[in-house]
Amino acid sequence: MSVLGNTALSFSDDQSMIMDVSRAFCADKSPVSAVRGLLETDAGFDVAVWREMVDMGWPGMALPESVGGSGLGVDTVVPVLEAMGRALLGGPLLSTLLAGQLLLRAAGNGTGLEASSRAGSEPSGFLHDTLSSIAAGAPATVALLDGADWGAQTIRCELSGDSTLRGAKQQVWDAAVAEWFVVVAQQAGEPVLVIVPKVAIEPAARRDKVLIDATRRAQSVDFTGVLAADGAVLRGPQVVSALRDVRLLGALLLAAEAGGSAASCLNTTVEYLKTRKQFGKLIGSYQALKHPCVDILMAIDTTRSFVYHAASLLGSDPLGHDAEVACRMAKAQATETLKHAGDRAVQFHGGMGFTWECDAQLYVRRAQWVQQAYGDAQHHRKHLAQLLLDR
């Protein structure tokens, strides 16, 4: 068996239709002028646009119909994230999708929420209500990071025997608007998930973060003293598996988004190279500028291939070896692609590229944020080496 392994790549009619719809929507709602208008606002996104996304059913797209979702696979949200990335459209969709997937997968088998009670977890009423609320458009987020290490093996945030949380979480995405927090904690060394409603968090426990990607928002949140409600704790082997899956899904969805951003970044650069003249020539005719653009184009093409390959291998079951390899490759590739595209966008715009006014800054700043989120390229390649070379 070749080390290249599984090379399946398929694209469903659902995905195709959703790609068309989401691209048109994002292009319409998020021209770069709108993106810029939101950069220095508190919210960072347009609530009216978010409501339209909710009306189209995007937060519940990959949730089962039993909680009011569309019952489609996670593969169908991949083109949505790509479209949002192209248009630099912000808002709490990604954090909400990941929170939903984490709860869903921790509940047992992909769609059967009833499985959680069979598996000995807490009664599923609370979970069911939370997922229904998410599918209906309540923003949610995963409180995952204890520190700066995305690959940390231990969880510092603790759930005590009397169901009280102790510990702070870093960079909780969209925390200011989240109705639900899925807090990743440990109890006696075993990972648990605690569903915390926003009302349980004191305003003083929240601190706004300043992110290098100004299209995003996050807070650090101290959960110390928060009491877990009845039925709000998920535990057991499915939690371990769900956490692993969501780390991979997070990597993949960010890869899709980064791939979209890289494509519009390249388009921005190419447009400039076609119009800017120096020394009496269009600067796009110089090979020193032309050839790196081709490198970036090929990297974008590669990113898309990896992203949709990975999307082809997803299901509601725990992700297998091939899906893990594919998600990690997608993130490793997408991260490097957007970094390169953003970096060259600034440089190739010359003096303009150094200004706030030039759109290159949007991409180069996003690239720095995306590269670390859910693990950078080196992190994923390190795991890929284990998966591919230590067989």
Add this chain to the structure above:
Amino acid sequence: MSPVNEQEKVAFRQEVAAWMHTNRPVDPGFLLPQSFMEVGSEQQLDFLREWQHKVWSAGYLGMAWPREHGGQGVDPVFQSIADQEMRRHGVPICFNVIGLGWAGPLINDIGSEAEKAKYLKGILSAEDIWCQGFSEPDHGSDLGNAQTRARREGDDYVINGTKTWTTMGNFAKYMILLARTNPHAERKYDGLSFFLAPMQVPGIDPRPIRKLTGEYGFTETFFTDARIPASCLMGEEGQGWKIAMKTLQYERGAEAGAAGGLAFVRIAIDDMIAELSDVERDGAPALEDPSIRDQVVQMIMEEKAIVLGERRSTIGPLTTDYPFSLQLSTKLRFTESTRRMRQLAINLQGADGGLYVGDDAARQGGFWQRAYLNSFSATIGGGTSQVQANIIAEHILGLPK
């Protein structure tokens, strides 16, 4: 021809597999060419001639060609299966590629009965080696501007000029030759004619070009008042360009008309990983070294991306952003990735990386070193990587010339 059923295919595949398993040649003790462009010595030539003859005698070459001319007259799907099994068993190449993949299919297609009878069987049996005279020293990429002259004199054409990068020019019995019969034609293409030219005539002087590997494989071929019979003209005068373009279409495999057999040995990332499994670095297996692992993973990703890109290029909705970018970049991607992988394979050998073909301690006889140096034939030939990048920049991204 009735359609071939699956059972027949499976049975045939098993038959070929068994034959290849039994007849795969033992290591001859010298390095074999990895492609038909690398046949540099009589020793290699003799070995490959014998191998091709053996494959043909067994009935696994030219399967779709007519029976009366050495073929089997069966559906080309059988040849494709045979080729797959050759690839899978890692057997040597069928080296007479200009004959098998270019001249032969052309003769089959538009040749006269006399030409078929004269040439086809010798191509398959490897008795007659063929070369190609298209490129010229001053017109590497600009084929249509070829200046080698063919002047009609009685029953002969008299040839003057120079061809270059002639694969196996010094071994070949025949050449497919593109030459100018009418220097005054209004369009440069209309002045060209196509010949099936004999090589062993006075006035043709193939001089081997020594490659950076130290080996041979190509010649620069000089024509000085070389007389070839007028009957060597294929088609009519002025049809040369059209016929030359036609020969390029057969390369795609047996279904397109080629006789079959392997034209080159594919070297995959798996081969490199297998090669490195016993290499040590800093006192531990090299494949446990974090920096090496990172580089190997990047190479795996490059190779996988090419396969996935081919898949994605067939899915309409996923190719609308930069139409044809995947197809147009395949050559650049593949050849550059190949070169990088072979460089890495040398890099990882420690002190052995500094050895070369001819040293008895060189890993696999210096296979990777030679493969790396030869890889430039693909990043330069057929349009350099830099020209490829210009084409992509201008045609896909719309950047100015």
